[in-house]
Amino acid sequence: MKFSASSAAACAALLPGASATIYYAGVAQSGGEFGVWSDTSVKGTGLPGQFGVDYQFISTSGVDVMVDENKVNLHRIAFLLERMCPPADGLGAKFNETHFGFFKEAVDYVTVTKGAYAILDPHNYMRYNDPSQQPFSGSVIGNTSDPTAATTAQFGEFWGELAKRFADNEKVIFGLMNEPHDMPSSLLLDNLQAAVDAIRAAGATNLIIAPGNSWTGGHAWTEGGAEASSEWLHKLVDPANNTAIDIHEYLDEDFSGGHTACTQDPVTNLEEVTAWLKEHNLKAMITEFGGSNTTECATMLTDLLDYMADNDVWIGWTAWAAGPFWGTYSPCCTDQYQFGSLEPGSKAIGGSQSLYDTVWLPVLQKKVPAKLQWSGPASVDGGELTEKP
Ligand SMILES: *[C@@H]1O[C@H](CO)[C@@H](O)[C@H](O)[C@H]1NC(C)=O
Numbered sequence: 001m002k003f004s005a006s007s008a009a010a011c012a013a014l015l016p017g018a019s020a021t022i023y024y025a026g027v028a029q030s031g032g033e034f035g036v037w038s039d040t041s042v043k044g045t046g047l048p049g050q051f052g053v054d055y056q057f058i059s060t061s062g063v064d065v066m067v068d069e070n071k072v073n074l075h076r077i078a079f080l081l082e083r084m085c086p087p088a089d090g091l092g093a094k095f096n097e098t099h100f101g102f103f104k105e106a107v108d109y110v111t112v113t114k115g116a117y118a119i120l121d122p123h124n125y126m127r128y129n130d131p132s133q134q135p136f137s138g139s140v141i142g143n144t145s146d147p148t149a150a151t152t153a154q155f156g157e158f159w160g161e162l163a164k165r166f167a168d169n170e171k172v173i174f175g176l177m178n179e180p181h182d183m184p185s186s187l188l189l190d191n192l193q194a195a196v197d198a199i200r201a202a203g204a205t206n207l208i209i210a211p212g213n214s215w216t217g218g219h220a221w222t223e224g225g226a227e228a229s230s231e232w233l234h235k236l237v238d239p240a241n242n243t244a245i246d247i248h249e250y251l252d253e254d255f256s257g258g259h260t261a262c263t264q265d266p267v268t269n270l271e272e273v274t275a276w277l278k279e280h281n282l283k284a285m286i287t288e289f290g291g292s293n294t295t296e297c298a299t300m301l302t303d304l305l306d307y308m309a310d311n312d313v314w315i316g317w318t319a320w321a322a323g324p325f326w327g328t329y330s331p332c333c334t335d336q337y338q339f340g341s342l343e344p345g346s347k348a349i350g351g352s353q354s355l356y357d358t359v360w361l362p363v364l365q366k367k368v369p370a371k372l373q374w375s376g377p378a379s380v381d382g383g384e385l386t387e388k389p
């Protein structure tokens with residue numbers, strides 16, 4: 001049976017106690033991970049890089065527009081593990097303090113200055129030591145057959161240290177890792193568990209979001225037999241009961257976000273992961289999704305956001321992507337055409353309207369709930385909903 005958003009809404013209305021609510025909504029801020037690509041795979045390219053030239057986390061004016069005018073309360077801020085923990089020292093509790101200072105400034109701007117929530121996003125695909133051809137380069141963290149790989153314990157030490165530094169900021173959410181892929185799911189679970197344990201041992205009770213395998217794709221959640229994310233992720237134990245699942249979902253033919261045409265119906269494709277979340281009493285956010293400026297994409301993006309709003313396992317979302325350095329380039333969904341990004345004020349090549357004008361404002365902005373959580377700790381249970389203070 002085809003499951004539709006409208007039947008879900010009708011169903012939710014009939015179930016006593018069922019209430020579906022989006023508490024957190026906004027954009028991914030992509031830019032902290034920029035400047036390390038090497039066509040010829042030269043290890044170390046762009047490291048450490050020059051802040052403000054090669055990479056930058058946010059533009060304060062862009063965040064101002066998103067929060068003050070668009071009234072979004074969530075920003076997912078990407079950074080690279082190799083900049084936070086330079087390879088010479090290895091992954092762990094020793095940070096590049098200068099780099100950390102720049103990152104903290106961005107996180108504090110979003111959370112303290114603007115009063116919104118921020119997801120910390122190590123944009124590393126569960127790999128470390130060579131981002132020169134992300135998402136495929138680098139050693140898989142915890143690969144004991146690879147002498148150059150960082151260990152699971154080191155991944156825990158890294159998260160313990162980062163968590164300690166943000167434990168006193170209840171608006172900070174820990175996104176454990178961007179898009180793990182092509183690795184054993186048992187190792188993924190071990191790494192995630194090490195991170196959760198270290199975060200709680202550091203005394204931080206902040207909301208955590210944990211990704212699955214296979215690029216954490218919602219459509220792929222139950223695929224892969226014994227390796228399927230649905231066979232593993234519910235085994236993650238959080239002593240503070242404050243961990244949600246982090247899902248990505250693109251709408252093009254191969255779910256990559258690389259194409260203009262939206263052809264993958266999100267409502268059908270998310271049916272199984274939604275059922276799995278319900279079965280295990282888990283909540284989730286979609287922290288990457290996107291579409292181009294076509295009528296099909298407008299319909300499917302609307303369907304996706306309505307579907308989340310109608311199903312109470314979904315508590316939040318961030319669209320891919322805004323960020324200070326996109327210029328006329330597009331973060332997704334344009335077949336490589338330069339239609340700009342979700343960054344307010346960005347332009348398509350030639351100066352015409354960007355994805356901010358053609359997708360954010362007419363489509364996504366309409367689905368930002370009028371009431372979101374603006375105070376109190378980020379939580380799997382959400383918090384008090386108010387209009388932006
Ligand atoms: C630490 O970060 C700063 C700022 O980006 C950079 O100038 C410096 O070279 C970095 N140090 C190491 C060891 O990577």
Ligand SMILES: *[C@@H]1O[C@H](CO)[C@@H](O)[C@H](O)[C@H]1NC(C)=O
Nearest residue numbers: 140143144145146182183184
């Ligand atoms: C782990 O490392 C070995 C040795 O380098 C390699 O053959 C294997 O593919 C790696 N596993 C993963 C999941 O990357």
Ligand SMILES: *[C@@H]1O[C@H](CO)[C@@H](O)[C@H](O)[C@H]1NC(C)=O
Nearest residue numbers: 205237238239240241242281
């Ligand atoms: C977490 O949930 C379990 C099971 O419902 C419960 O026993 C435990 O007390 C909870 N822990 C916290 C810190 O709320």
Ligand SMILES: *[C@@H]1O[C@H](CO)[C@@H](O)[C@H](O)[C@H]1NC(C)=O
Nearest residue numbers: 260293339348352353354358
């Ligand atoms: C939207 O997309 C089409 C191609 O699909 C493009 O030609 C057009 O310039 C884009 N921008 C606007 C503002 O419509």
